Amino acid sequence: MIKVVIIGSGNVAQHLIKALSASEEIDLVQAFARTPSHLSHLLPKEKITSDYQKITEADLYIISVSDNAIAEVSENLPFEGRLVVHTSGSSDISILADKNRKGVFYPLQTFSKNKEIDFTPIPMCLEAANENDFQLLEQVAKTLSKKVFAISSEQRRSLHVSAVFVCNFVNHLYQIGNQICEENNIPFEVLHPLIQETAEKIKELSPTEAQTGPALRNDTKTIEKHLDFLENENYKKIYELLTQSIQNVKKL
């Protein structure tokens, strides 16, 4: 059994605790949380600590805290020469303190507190400073997921930017669509099949092949009607900028 300690109590930490606790090849020996009560629904009391000095021995320490806190937390660990990784898409491997062996264990997914997550299809993006450590990370990742990738810090940086576009920004467009529906007494559910199909489509077609709509058709009449319809100045700006951007791509 591979002994693992999780450090952190946020969304990703909690989903990892659940998934690793369920794995038969992993012994989740402990979790560290500044506020132990955040994890009390997931682990027995004796497995949670808020004291750095009481962190137990393990094969792997997974730091899953906010990006700004990774450096400090890794510096606070009261031991040396062990394998310490973070789970951040946007932080370099070098942000970890030099006294331990470094790595990255980045599950590329959007984690919400109130939504169960199946790790099986989640791409696990791994990086380690040496080959043995990479193999251990791979072993752990494979107990969770079928999709394991070696992704360098540089690649991860671009992956994370892409992820912001295709997840965070996309969800914000859902939010705008939802608001327009609400304001006009239309159940947002009417748009669900369209949203699902738009996401499904790019498994078979490239996004460029899948593009449809008034911007692509250069249907200026419809575009004008839509801009007239939108009263929110912010949404108008987004509509104009994305319409223009679709037409730029088309010209290429």
Place this chain on the structure above:
Amino acid sequence: MIKVVIIGSGNVAQHLIKALSASEEIDLVQAFARTPSHLSHLLPKEKITSDYQKITEADLYIISVSDNAIAEVSENLPFEGRLVVHTSGSSDISILADKNRKGVFYPLQTFSKNKEIDFTPIPMCLEAANENDFQLLEQVAKTLSKKVFAISSEQRRSLHVSAVFVCNFVNHLYQIGNQICEENNIPFEVLHPLIQETAEKIKELSPTEAQTGPALRNDTKTIEKHLDFLENENYKKIYELLTQSIQNVKKL
């Protein structure tokens, strides 16, 4: 059997021809296309005409042409008092010529030529000037889909604007994500599970509850890093505007 004539040969027309041909309660008696060869892979020659004068008698005429052409096509029909509908999300019912009974038969979905469509989950948004005609549209729609809605021209206008946000603009963000991946030698497939989960999530959570990412967390360090990373001025602008917009919603 309800006799139907389809007028048009574009994406939506072709998907409707396929779906209605397969329905046991519908007799697709004819299709009209300016260029009959566009439909020759779907229908026998004798069922296709390019001559308005040869359009046959039917219970329902579905005009599925580009928005700009609907008015003219409906004016060209050489008969009166029959039920004529269009399939456009962005056109008013009143755009149809007055000489026939008017309606709208709008399947709310994104149709691509090279992607098969199952109509069953597609919301069919119907409108008709009189109750009998609405019932006939409902009967036809129900042979295709489980989800049939009465949607007025005014509601449809707002629905179509929402659809542009959650489908066309979302797909464009996929395109940007894809391009960033390509430029950095990362297979776009790594992002597929994230894209699927982002779309799935809003079935259980509202988009506001589902929002995650650096903009929402106000993680200025990451936002700056991402803006530095983006060389394309257009993508930078989109990143800034959507980040700002997410933060505006958060403040409400």
